[in-house]
Amino acid sequence: MKELDKTFDPSAFEMRWYKAQEEAGFFRPEAAAKDAEPFTIVIPPPNVTGRLHVGHALGRTLEDVLCRWRRMQGRAVLWVPGVDHAGIATQMVVERDLKERTGKTRHDLGREEFLAICRAWADARRGDIMNQIRRLGASCDFTREYYTLDETRSKAVRWVFSTLYHEGLAYRAERMVNWCPSCATVLSDLEVNHVETSGHLWSIAYPVEGGGEVVVATTRPETMLGDTAVAVHPDDERYKALVGKRVTLPLTGRTIPVVADAFVDPRFGTGVVKVTPAHDPNDFEAGKRHGLELVTVIGFDGKMTKAAGDAYAGLDRAEARKKVLRDLDAQGLRRGEKSHLVPLSRCQRSDTIVEPLVSIQWFVKIGPLAGKAVDATEKGETTFTPELWKKTYDEWMKNIRDWCVSRQLWWGHEIPAWYCPDGHVNVPKPGEGDPSACAACGSKTFVRDPDVFDTWFSSWLMPLSVFGWPEKTPDFARFYPTSVLVTGFDILFFWVARMIMAGTWFDGRAPFADVVIHGLVRDEKGQKMSKTKGNVVDPLEMCDEFGADAVRFTLAVLSGTGRDLPFGKTRVAGYRAFATKVWNAARFALPLITEGDCADASTLDFRSLSTVDRWILARFSDAAGRVSASLEAYRFDEAAHALYQFFWSEFCDGYVEMIKPVLRGSDVPEAEKAKTRGVLKQVLLDSLALLHPFMPFVSCEIREALNGDGLRLAMTKFPEPHADWTDGAAVEAIEAVRAVVTRVRNLRAENGLAQTEPLAIGLELPDGPLSKELQRQVPLLSHLARLKGVTISSKVDVAGAFRDAVAGIGLVVELPKREISSEDRERLGKEIEKLQAEAGKIRARLADESFLSRAPAAVVEKTKQQLEEVSERLRRLESNLLGTPAP
């Protein structure tokens, strides 16, 4: 058996226990009984580019609490860890690094060489990321670690794309897409952030052929170089005569038609819109309707093309705008400007302004998949916690648009599509290898699509592919569908919704039973963490400073109801204090339970135990019930609070203080002591088990010292409420004792008496079980409240004693001083006033006919009781003022 150091130092043992648990194989589902019901979680794969941040720490903590709890319940727990290859992010990091080191670009190296660097870079980082997860205590099965770009996952991606293609759900089309000039790739709608920015609305005059001018309003003057029409609303009387005429497009010398189209809002600007089909989604559609030409004036690099004219070609978008405005000025064609809120689209990754451009890309027709996914959630196959997120999910699914899945990157899963010179598209059937000749024309001159898939196109298969799907593996058969997905709302659409689609579409079953959505971790003041603000908290540093146990407990407590959580040092320090408290409680108990016989609590006859022992067992049982019920409901905060409150307030402040006189008393029979030692040990050991999912390290370290079973704790049965440990009478008696003690201490403080001042008190209550029980507790009462005498009777007569009532019991306290000071008088007066007001309100309610006739009988009864208690207390307090002269 080990000693417990006087100072609590989590760093001394945390990783030692982690390693022991992992090496013992506890984190593998095989550690459970063969027929155990599985409990499965797939880790949301962190980006290989990243370092564990507080958001991850939160998710992993909640997952680990669930996994450790279920494992202790005997479930076959499988928590699969993994890393995401993070397409754009990784490529950007490696490119930047390459540039800094060698000055070269990826194009200088060529595809193969560049990818080799990416691969080496990612491989070097993956281990680190897994170790960061370990530092938190996450009990993942690392023997089943996945990587979104490995062989198994590649097979799944290819199988899925092929399937979709041959089902007609993956197609290649020319569309207006979101193009990020700095990432040099297309983006999906989700990867674009819309930000309202203050900008300008400029008015520009286009000369009308045959005289006059028409004024258009635009926020993007540079795109006018690509205008191929001007549009007005068909019913707009102001411009009716114009329709069908042509206008001169300034700066280009081209003439373009005036068309009528209902998409124009006559009330906006001048009611005339310039139409640039190549650079605006609306105009693109309008262009199709009117058979307009596409003139692409902005290229994929964000610079003006030759089509923009020699004066502009090569200029950056922003420079071109300035020059266009200047040139229009010079020609006297500017007709004013006003400030205007412009909805700008920015690249989520690089923050660059996204350019709507037309290009050929791969899309997935997502409607049918969304339909199946919604059916599943509608049926309750998957639930959301908190429930309100289902609404958000439903809304998005209803208005879902096709998913652009190709990316013009190198780092990622290659698209299994080949094109022959005649433009035939070849996509192998699921399970087929690469084609060697065009299936349509037999051509052997073949090019593979140079693009790769959106990273999420591998992520959305995670719950399937981590088990080796589409192969029919034993793991897949046993562990799919998974139990819970824990994640932040920020990837509800990116990931959660799509995984449900993939699961329901390809397997027919939704990938998880429950989705738990947590809030965003913010700093202590509720500010969003950001590098620029410098308020980013590193969870690993916090683990080193306060212990992973404290970090975990803090995150669990704060996770609340899905709201944002204010996280920071002072809070973690606060919950480290809790870990310290547990530590010190164990240090108290250790010598006591080893100094003499400890009755084996599991064989003890509950009825033979002392009232105090029965009380703590009853309270423990209640706490255990609350912890489990809260975890079932994914209320980690409630579970943690129940633990904290029980352990600190009831076990430490209550029980431990109450058994000191028993265990140390020279007049207590050894047999009684042995029983109490047994209960002390039992409750402490069970509390550590209850605590283990939240604080997996300190709980082991202490169990090891107390019971030599630190390692086995992870596999020990999780405490459940104990039906035999219910004892209303014991609870009532001890609560009464505690209430009396508090009031006596409080009276001492009010009267300026030292806490050590011995007092005599009387308790007035009718004869009965409670009074008999309290009689038995006189030694305890005397010890806790430092009393020199306790009289219990239906009536206690002590002249000049202070009278009050507490917990329905009359309290008579002999205070050493006889006279009541004006200060006492004032305080009593205030208290009496409050009680009188309260009594008045209750009386009024009881006098109300409608209350008596309509409120449930139980409520009326309770109200009557309240009145009685308040009146009783009032009588007693008032009696203190009787017979004493007013100052």
Add this chain to the structure above:
RNA sequence: GGGAGGUUAGCUCAGCGGUAGAGCGUCUGCUUUACACGCAGCAGGUCGCGGGUUCGAUCCCCGCACCUCCCACCA
């Protein structure tokens, strides 16, 4: 332009039809042989505003105000 959420003690948050809770902080006492990362005790709230439903509303309904956030191709 749609939609969601929030507004409860100095701070951060629980609660939710029967006159309000926690943690931290403040204040007042304590070297009480597990613990000052502690013990004991006190104080502190018209539960955003205005209506309504109800015997009764912080909790339900309808407005309003302010704050978040999400979605959206209006120049």
